[in-house]
Amino acid sequence: MKFTKEEKIEITLIAISAVSLITSFILSLEYVSWIAVILCGLPIFKECSEGLITEFDIKADLLVSLAIIASLMIGEVFAAGEIATIMAIGGFLEEYTVSKAQGRIEELVKMTPQVATKIENGIEERIPVEKVQIGDLLKVLPGESIPTDGVIVKGETSINQSTLTGESLPVDKKENDEVFSGTINLYGSFTMKTTKISQESSFQKLIKLVESSEPENSRIVRAADKWATMIVVIAFTLAVLTYLATFEITRSVTILVVFCPCALVLATPTAIMAAIGNLTKYGILVKDGESLEELAKVDELVFDKTGTLTNGTPEVVKIISDNPREMMHLLASLESKSEHPLAKSIVKYCSNENPTEVTDFKMHIGKGVSGTINGSKIIAGNKKLLEEENIDLKSDIEPQNGEIQIFVAKDSEILGNVELADSLRRNSKRTITKLKGLRIKTTMLTGDNEKTAQHIARQVKVRNVISNCLPEDKTEYIKREQTLKHRVAMIGDGINDAPSLKKANVGIAMGDIGSDVSVEAADIALVNDNIEDIPHLIGIARRTIKIINIGIGFALTLNIIAMALAILGMLNPIEGALIHNIGSVIVIIYSSTLVRYKLSRRDCRQPRKLGMTKHLNKSKV
Structure with missing residues (x-):
């Protein structure tokens, strides 16, 4: 375990204070406790003063300062020293937890x-x-x-x-x-x-x-801070009323100690930072805590098709020819001269072939390519190109699932054709199944034609499909779902997805880290390009909010019980300080369990019917 120079100084001061308190207790030398009051109490007074003067911010430090001063006024120097030391330990644990959660930034900078x-x-x-x-x-x-x-x-x-x-x-x-x-x-x-x-x-x-992965801008953090401010005011009021009713300053001091909202304030940031730390290990970057809050409420996930559910690059899926080896060799040799994505896919498919030299190579924009190989004219392209060259296709079979067809001809004689299609990511179907188990409605929006869209949708079992989408159609769909009170997350990878990522309640950027526009537009980025991490992302978002709520509930309950005991005179300031800090440590430990969170089968419940439409086209957006 490594500590910074400042952390080592803080540990040393706490250790000296602890030794002074032990010495004071064993030798009955109460004045030795002043060492703890000075070393640990003065920093608390300083933070309290700075918060009040510069921002008029009422924090837990105010209650602690009042409790220390009140203890000194009634002659309880040992109690004042112990309160200061215990609070210093709690503050150190809080700062250390947050600093380690953010330590990855410094590692990256180095x-x-x-x-x-x-x-x-x-x-x-x-x-x-x-x-x-x-x-x-x-x-x-x-x-x-x-x-x-x-x-x-x-x-x-x-x-x-x-x-x-x-x-x-x-x-x-x-x-x-x-x-x-x-x-x-x-x-x-x-x-x-x-x-x-x-x-x-x-x-x-x-x-x-x-x-930018800070929890401070989260709504639930702001709510916890408001609760903390209210508790400070309530505690001070109750302390005054208790003194007026009993004229026992010890009870009032104990109320100030036990009602400090440290555990309440700690519950949210430690949970969010632990969750962000967990996701970073999976190559998932979250820009802020509010994105996790929103994601926990999401009930619909909208997928772009190309580059998200599919790999985004065409692959050879079918070869139709009486002599496929000769045809593919000629095609690969010809396409090796082209920079078109389809050409690269064909060359990659025939990577074991040594291409033959091509002369008179020519690009036919939007149609195909042609050239001469071993004295024969080779043409490769779509139907339009071959019709212009008066080449008989012999049979005109349309692809069943919207595949791209490239016809190959040698000296005006058709050799056959190749079909290419965008290949499905190997984990797409498994991801959709898990999302249904999390009761998330899944929708696919794509600019592809209806036949291609339905083919992909059937494979991954996405029932809600909208084809022939322009970028504005995707944004319009998300807007419509939001008017129906759906919380929508959008996942996409390209520049055309940026408006939709911005419009969605949560935008998730897909693809490699180099996708500038989509990453900037999104709230969350999947650096490792693995969509199977999305169910884990949603699972930990939900778990984070649950842990935060439990932590806040525990902190409030502990404060109320301890306050009641203090009012009844059943707790003194020393016991109150111990109970208070035990609560803070429990909240930190409970929140830190998110660091090792993994999505379990229990998290993926059986899907319920979501009223999904089977196949929609652009006109129904």
């Missing part, structure tokens, strides 16, 4: 790359990372932290991406693969071309997201 090796005209030069510009060539050696975001242009390696994604295993990287700032190059050296300056890199964005 890991920020400071220098980079720039290659210019074959000469290597070490420069500050702030001077790196987009397009610069950088060399990264084994063991070095990657200075900024970029693309590998030479070399192969394995990267430790745990700082960004939480992945425990290294990720293999080769030419044209993206690499991100703050991740560690494990093995081979490589040359990269920068795509972002350091201030806009993934790592800096991660730091900003974690820094």
Whole structure:
């Protein structure tokens, strides 16, 4: 366990105060207790004065200060010293808990790359990372932290991406693969071309997201603070009334001690910070505590299809040809000259094939490509292109599920066709099942045609589907659901999803950390691109609110019982201080259980009927 310099000083002062109290008790030297009053009491007086003078903020420190002063006035120096020491211990535990929950920020800042090796005209030069510009060539050696975001242009390696994604295993990287700032190059050296300056890199964005993960702006935190202020006023009033009724100052002092709302104030921030710490381990970044509050109330989750339920990249799903090997070799050779996403998917599918040289290559925008291979003219494209070339398709079979068709012809003779489709994420169906168990209505909004949308929806068992959506249609759907009193969370990955992410009660950004616009628009970011973490996210949000409510209820109950005993004269100030701080420690320990929370089967109850519409089209939005 490591402590900062300030924490070590605070521990030392508390230890000296504790020794002085023990000495005072054993040797009956009450004046020795003044050491505890001075060392632990003065900081409390200082915080109380600063809060009252600068902000006129009535805090628990006011009650503690009044209790210490009152104890000294009645000659109970030992009691005053013990109250000050116990309160100092409670305050230290509170600060230490919050500081450790936020300690990840400091760790990330320390890991920020400071220098980079720039290659210019074959000469290597070490420069500050702030001077790196987009397009610069950088060399990264084994063991070095990657200075900024970029693309590998030479070399192969394995990267430790745990700082960004939480992945425990290294990720293999080769030419044209993206690499991100703050991740560690494990093995081979490589040359990269920068795509972002350091201030806009993934790592800096991660730091900003974690820094913004504060619980103070949460509504439930503000409510707890208001309760705490009321309790201070009530405690002071009861202390005065009790003295006027009994003329026993000890009872009044004890009321001030036991009614301090420390446990009440601690319940919310410690729970929220523990939950945020838990989610960070899963690669989930929450911008603020209020997002967790909202998420706990969500009853509908709206999915974008492409890049969310699906991988967002087309894959070859069907090959129709009498000679598929020849056709795919010619197609891959031709498409190797193209930068189109469909071309890249085909080349990837035929990665074991060595492409044949292509001459007279030509792009037909929106239709396909053509070229000459071994003296034969090869054409690959959609029906429109082949019809323009007067090539007979022989059969015109429409794809059943909206797949993309690429027809291949050699010397005006059709060889066959290839069907490509966006592939489903392997855990999409499992995620939807868990969400139904959490009684969350699931909806899919997509710009794809109805046939494609229904095909994906059937696979993952999403019943509420809206196809042919423009960005404004998605926003309009969310607005309509909100007017029906639904709490809607939206999960998406692209720029077109940003308006919907903003409009939803909670916006969840999908995709890698480089998705700038969607991450900025969202309240929560899934850094590791794993939608199966969403049920865990909703589960811990609900659990957090439950733990906060239990903690607040426990704190209020303990305060009321202790106050009643103090009014009846059954507690003295020393006993009151012990009870008060035991309550604070219990609340901290209970809240900290969220750090190890995992979604269980018990959390996923059987789904109830949500009145979901089976298939809707754009006209019904």
